[in-house]
Amino acid sequence: MSLKGKAAAIGIGELKPLKEPGNHTALGLMGTVAAEAIADAGLEKKDIDGFLVGMPFSDPGMIYPASAAEVFGLTARMLNVVDIGGASPAGMIWRAAAAIDAGLCNAVLCIVADLNRAGDQRVPTVSVQREFEAPYGNIGANCGYAMIAHRHMFEFGTTPRQMAKVAVDQRANALKNPLATFNDKALTIDEVLSSRMIVDPLHLFEIVSPVSGGAAVIVASPEVAKRAKHPPVWLLGAGECANHATITYAPSIVESPIKPAAETAFKMAGLAPKDMDLVCPYDCYTITVIVTLEDAGFCKKGQGGRFVEEHDLTWKGDFPCNTHGGQLSFGQPGLAGGMSHVTEAIRQLMGRGGERQVKNAHLGYVNGNGGIMSEQVSLVLERRS
Amino acid sequence: MSEYFKPLPKPSPTSQPFWDAAKRHELKLQYCGRCKAYVYYPRDRCPTCFTQNLEWRPVSGRGKVYSYTVVRRASARSFGDGPYVLAIVQLDEGPRMTTNIAASPEQVRVDMPVTVHFDDVTPDRTLVKFKPA
Numbered sequence: 001m002s003l004k005g006k007a008a009a010i011g012i013g014e015l016k017p018l019k020e021p022g023n024h025t026a027l028g029l030m031g032t033v034a035a036e037a038i039a040d041a042g043l044e045k046k047d048i049d050g051f052l053v054g055m056p057f058s059d060p061g062m063i064y065p066a067s068a069a070e071v072f073g074l075t076a077r078m079l080n081v082v083d084i085g086g087a088s089p090a091g092m093i094w095r096a097a098a099a100i101d102a103g104l105c106n107a108v109l110c111i112v113a114d115l116n117r118a119g120d121q122r123v124p125t126v127s128v129q130r131e132f133e134a135p136y137g138n139i140g141a142n143c144g145y146a147m148i149a150h151r152h153m154f155e156f157g158t159t160p161r162q163m164a165k166v167a168v169d170q171r172a173n174a175l176k177n178p179l180a181t182f183n184d185k186a187l188t189i190d191e192v193l194s195s196r197m198i199v200d201p202l203h204l205f206e207i208v209s210p211v212s213g214g215a216a217v218i219v220a221s222p223e224v225a226k227r228a229k230h231p232p233v234w235l236l237g238a239g240e241c242a243n244h245a246t247i248t249y250a251p252s253i254v255e256s257p258i259k260p261a262a263e264t265a266f267k268m269a270g271l272a273p274k275d276m277d278l279v280c281p282y283d284c285y286t287i288t289v290i291v292t293l294e295d296a297g298f299c300k301k302g303q304g305g306r307f308v309e310e311h312d313l314t315w316k317g318d319f320p321c322n323t324h325g326g327q328l329s330f331g332q333p334g335l336a337g338g339m340s341h342v343t344e345a346i347r348q349l350m351g352r353g354g355e356r357q358v359k360n361a362h363l364g365y366v367n368g369n370g371g372i373m374s375e376q377v378s379l380v381l382e383r384r385s
Numbered sequence: 386m387s388e389y390f391k392p393l394p395k396p397s398p399t400s401q402p403f404w405d406a407a408k409r410h411e412l413k414l415q416y417c418g419r420c421k422a423y424v425y426y427p428r429d430r431c432p433t434c435f436t437q438n439l440e441w442r443p444v445s446g447r448g449k450v451y452s453y454t455v456v457r458r459a460s461a462r463s464f465g466d467g468p469y470v471l472a473i474v475q476l477d478e479g480p481r482m483t484t485n486i487a488a489s490p491e492q493v494r495v496d497m498p499v500t501v502h503f504d505d506v507t508p509d510r511t512l513v514k515f516k517p518a
Contacts, residue, residue, distance in 0.1 A: 134392040140460025151452035
């Protein structure tokens with residue numbers, strides 16, 4: 001079984017994140033990006049026959065997909081919530097392709113949107129995490145990534161300057177992205193390292209900012225893709241893996257299930273990391289990018305710090321990485337933060353990167369990451385010449 | 386005794402022996418005789434071989450800091466009363482535990498030897514923390 005070339009992303013919709021949720025609702029934002037993506041694909045709403053949705057933290061509920069589909073007036077022949085944290089958007093892409101390949105549907109709307117309700121307490125909802133994590137203050141994602149960073153520094157000699165470089169290069173990308181939240185001012189390594197320490201060794205500018213927003217992607221069958229407005233971006237390979245929820249119980253805290261996920265994706269595509277023209281790795285924190293580049297095979301284990309130091313990660317550099325600015329500069333509108341890597345890869349491969357267009361971009365790698373390096377989804381995407 | 390506002394563990398039938406032991410200032414973990422391995426946190430079945438035959442055994446309470454962070458800005462308001470050291474301790478017996486290190490943040494290092502420290506946070510509940518050995 002392979003999903004290689006079985007479906008293509010043909011349309012995207014994405015909001016510039018809002019710092020304040022204002023009078024918006026999560027469903028309202030979903031509707032906005034859905035309409036934008038459907039129009040972008042050159043389709044009509046009645047063409048959508050599959051529906052994958054992420055549950056917004058700000059307005060959750062059971063039987064969510066049918067409820068949301070009813071609001072939008074969709075008739076879906078395949079519908080589901082995808083609940084693998086920040087990997088959900090990337091996970092939607094291959095699930096949509098699989099449903100299309102199985103003949104269940106022809107055009108799948110993949111959608112995520114959320115409102116930032118700053119100040120909410122992020123107490124775990126799963127019983128074992130309430131019992132064994134929350135009492136010690138292992139609450140929210142910051143702590144887990146900080147512990148990954150400390151261990152990575154201990155085992156491999158990764159430095160704070162190397163981690164900061166990720167935020168700096170990605171900010172340079174954001175300066176060319178009108179949709180990014182932080183796109184008005186370049187950043188230096190010293191500025192990152194002198195920003196407030198939040199969870200040692202991670203500083204404020206190494207941590208995503210929660211915002212409100214949303215994004216949608218239409219995944220279509222080859223037949224529907226023929227009448228798309230823009231060049232289709234084909235799914236060549238996909239892989240998924242998770243082996244823990246809380247980082248304490250991961251087999252290794254510095255080696256993630258990205259390795260099996262990426263290996264599966266590259267094998268399906270018949271390609272290797274070196275073939276990629278751009279990469280869009282999930283970047284909730286600077287250390288996330290370093291671990292991802294190692295585990296996905298762009299460099300050896302432990303060399304991620306040196307790799308980002310030695311390469312130019314900007315859109316005009318030798319290793320274009322998160323050319324939209326990453327979530328660190330784009331902002332994290334709930335699960336839509338994870339979709340920003342998917343939309344950026346699609347945009348670049350379609351040749352719609354604007355001022356930050358990567359030259360001759362035909363192949364792209366996307367990684368979605370959920371929880372504390374828990375759920376991982378790797379995608380290999382291609383624009384056919 | 387001042388009121389305690391941080392989240393407290395609610396033992397399940399599976400985990401009750403762990404918290405009962407902690408209250409007696411004993412560290413007890415489940416042991417799988419088939420895998421010859423300790424299990425943490427408490428489970429109904431061994432996460433490796435899936436047997437239900439897990440036996441509660443006392444452990445040494447000694448281990449090392451596998452990794453840690455100093456949380457200077459907490460994600461939960463109940464932890465907003467100042468920096469705290471959150472850590473993963475790897476016990477000499479193998480399992481890793483999420484815990485706190487009862488020490489000043491400057492003292493803590495990765496790989497530092499630690500020993501168990503029972504913190505009676507309320508009359509009913511004792512948390513399993515660690516301190517420099």
